[in-house]
Amino acid sequence: MMHTQLEAREISMLRAEIEILMSERQSLLKIAGTAAQLIAKLDNKILLGNACEFARALSVNLNVLSEETLCDALEKVRKKPIASE
Structure with missing residues (x-):
């Protein structure tokens, strides 16, 4: 019984950590997408x-980013209009 409770707690902790990492990934995708748009427009x-x-x-x-990651990043920033546009 104790072993099962420990496993359940570990699974819960891992699930929480994965959620944190996924949230951070979404933020980093927004940053990368915005940076890519900025670089594309710079003279x-x-x-x-x-x-x-x-x-x-x-x-x-x-x-250096994979094409898939860069596409995901650009998609993130294209979904929301930028305030200055």
């Missing part, structure tokens, strides 16, 4: 100082 000729280097680094990191 590197008008960036000042180190901004061009940072934009290039961000672009490189976005390009």
Whole structure:
């Protein structure tokens, strides 16, 4: 009986951890999608100082994402209109 209760508690804890991770993934997808849209609209000729280097680094990191993940990220931000648009 004690063993079953322990397993049930462990399963509950794992379920809670998975929910936290999925929530964090959704947030990270929104961030990546927004960053991808920003990079797509930037004009590197008008960036000042180190901004061009940072934009290039961000672009490189976005390009490392799998196509599926990047599509998921863009889908996340396309579903909700941005306030400034």
